[in-house]
Structure formats: structure tokens, C-alpha cells
Amino acid sequence: xxxxxxxxHRFARSDVQLLGLWLRxxxxxxxILRTYALAAAIxxxxxxxxxxxxxxxxxxxxxxxxxxxxxxxxxxxxxxKHGEHTIHVHVAKGKMTNLTVTHRTKxxxxxxxxxxxxxxxxxxxxxxxxEANGQRHLHLVAESGTEIAQATTVYYGYAxxxxxxxxxxWFPADYVVVDASWVEYTEVIG
Numbered sequence: 001x002x003x004x005x006x007x008x009h010r011f012a013r014s015d016v017q018l019l020g021l022w023l024r025x026x027x028x029x030x031x032i033l034r035t036y037a038l039a040a041a042i043x044x045x046x047x048x049x050x051x052x053x054x055x056x057x058x059x060x061x062x063x064x065x066x067x068x069x070x071x072x073x074x075x076x077x078x079x080x081k082h083g084e085h086t087i088h089v090h091v092a093k094g095k096m097t098n099l100t101v102t103h104r105t106k107x108x109x110x111x112x113x114x115x116x117x118x119x120x121x122x123x124x125x126x127x128x129x130x131e132a133n134g135q136r137h138l139h140l141v142a143e144s145g146t147e148i149a150q151a152t153t154v155y156y157g158y159a160x161x162x163x164x165x166x167x168x169x170w171f172p173a174d175y176v177v178v179d180a181s182w183v184e185y186t187e188v189i190g
Contacts (some may be wrong), residue, residue, distance in 0.1 A: 058187070062121040063089075063158075063169035071096070071175060082167055085086070085109065085160070096176045099158035099169060114157045114168070114185035121170045156182055 063079060070077040071091055083106070090098040092101045101109040156176045159168040168185075 011039075018153040057164075058159075058166045058168055060120045061167070064171045064175050066169070067171075067175070076100075079169065083162060085162060085167075087092045088167065096171060101160045109160050112159045113182045114159060116155055116157070116183040117154050118185070119153075120157070120168070120185070142190075157185060 004086050009060070027173050061080065064071075065072070067077075067089060070079075070089070071094060074092050076088050076090050078086060079089045079099070084103050086102050086104070088100050089096050099111060101111055154173045155170040156173060156178065157168045157170040159166050161167075
């Protein structure tokens with residue numbers, strides 16, 4: 001009877017120590033291979049997470065329409081709410097100086113800045129004269145279906161990742177302070 005109890009105990013103990021035995025080996029080559037396999041699995045999981053973020057869908061917003069007349073008042077203004085996120089714009093002297101995103105429970109969220117001359121948002125027709133980098137630009141934005149000859153509008157976007165998609169708020173150049181920190185927008189954000 002005593003022998004049976006020892007065998008059962010030994011079996012249970014080896015079951016519990018299975019992971020420990022896998023990690024500890026008397027054979028040095030096997031241990032090195034296991035270590036490399038574990039490191040490769042961790043690296044692959046990280047790369048897949050980055051790829052998922054880079055290939056995530058993009059939600060574009062015509063933020064200057066959401067902003068309305070708040071551009072005329074200096075200070076911090078709530079622009080929009082997106083799920084658990086609240087988006088604020090910071091205005092000084094009739095220009096946006098920053099856009100911040102705050103998650104309800106996690107706090108501040110990282111925001112990236114992009115620029116593009118592609119038509120990324122639909123908005124209502126308007127004509128605006130603005131100044132960027134000391135040069136005056138005429139921005140013609142047509143209603144859908146209307147063609148404009150040789151009119152280029154540069155949009156500046158603030159983007160954040162909400163866990164499933166990139167949320168991007170686009171503004172014409174005359175709404176924002178333009179400097180060298182803006183990077184060219186591509187469909188893949190990495």
C-alpha cells in the first residue's frame with residue numbers, strides 16, 4: 001500500500017513540474033533551442049501586434065466642421081467624444097496649437113500629426129484665405145461633384161489609436177500652426 005502511495009505522489013509531482021522540466025534540461029543544446037523558440041514566439045507576438053495596429057482601419061473626421069466658431073476663442077475646447085475618449089483642441093490667436101486625447105480611465109493618449117494633399121474628408125463647399133509659414137493660400141473646397149481646376153488644399157490631421165482603428169481629425173492648413181513636426185500621411189500608420 002505504501003508503495004502505491006509513493007508512486008501516485010511521484011506521478012502528481014512530475015505533472016506539476018512539467019513546465020519546470022521543460023525549461024531546465026541537462027542537455028545544453030536543447031535548452032538553448034528552447035530559449036530561442038521562446039524568444040522567437042515573444043518577438044512574433046510583438047510584431048503581429050504592430051502589424052495589426054499598422055493595418056487597422058482609419059476613421060477620418062472633418063474636424064474643422066466639428067470645431068465651428070470655437071476657433072475664434074482662445075483656450076481648450078472639447079471637439080468630440082469617441083467611445084471612452086474625449087478629444088480637446090487648444091486654440092491661441094485664431095489657430096489650433098494642439099489636439100489632446102484623454103481616455104476616461106487610462107488618461108492621456110498619444111497623438112500623431114500628419115499632413116496630406118489628398119481629399120481625406122468630405123465637407124461642405126467653402127472658400128477660405130489662410131496663411132501658413134508666412135505665405136497666403138487660397139483654399140477652395142467644393143461640394144461633392146464639383147470640380148475645381150488647380151486648387152490644392154493641404155490637410156493637417158491629428159491621429160490616435162483607440163485599440164481597433166486610427167481616428168484622424170483633419171483641418172485645413174489655415175486652422176493649425178504649421179511647423180516641421182508634421183509627417184506625410186500614408187494609408188499604413190506604423
